[in-house]
Amino acid sequence: MKFIAIFLACIFALFSNAYAQTNGLKPYQKGDWKAITKPYAGHPLVIHFWGVTCSPCAREMPLWGKFIAQHKNAEIIFVQVDDVSVESAAKMLSNAQLKDANSYMI
Template sequence: MMRTLGLVVFLLASTAVAAPAEETIVRPFVRGSFAAIVEAGRGRPHIVNFWSIGCPPCLAEMPILKKILESGADVRLTMVSTDAENDIPRILRTLEKYAPAKAEKWVFADTFVERLRYEVDKNWSGELPRTYLIGVNGEIKVESGLLDESALSKWLEGQVK
């Protein structure tokens, strides 16, 4: 508990100067976080993207996600770094450089990462990038590997009523 509290304080202090608070807060991803993220996005298209600083395909798809958000599409984007807590400075630099500013940002805050992955998806063995496309009806489509921009756009168009 103290470790998670320390992480929250560090993340808030590290990001407070960079930009408006709403866009720069990085939240600790712990047990129960995925369910909370899904619930918070209920009723509108939601993309939940798991990535890592050491994953070139993860970094390559960030401009695709940024383009989707900047297109004005009514979609919620949540980006979750699966990196270790000691990588927080690099995570923050990577997010600042590549990630869409309007994305909600989280970082794994449990050393038992297998438990976090299992809670997200019992079939997820850790491959990245891993993206969950959650429709307005709650249906979840899982994508492993680099997202196909045209397929993502087509999915999003199917969410518009």
């Protein structure tokens, strides 16, 4: 019984750590487009495709962070399209003050 409790605690710690590192980045999968955009039907929505290795993206992401801070009701979805680690994408979002933004990673 003690072994099971320790095993479950380890599993919980691993998943908690993985979740914390993503800073809200959700995986984007085939067929997600309709599910992602449906709640915003009839409302203005910005979908920003960006990449960690994209120099213009690196310059503009902090501007998006400022925009969201000033426009709390703005509906913006960020989709990271580079083949990079979750940690790299999460770091860029965090540096741009976008760690809590609605973000997906392809």
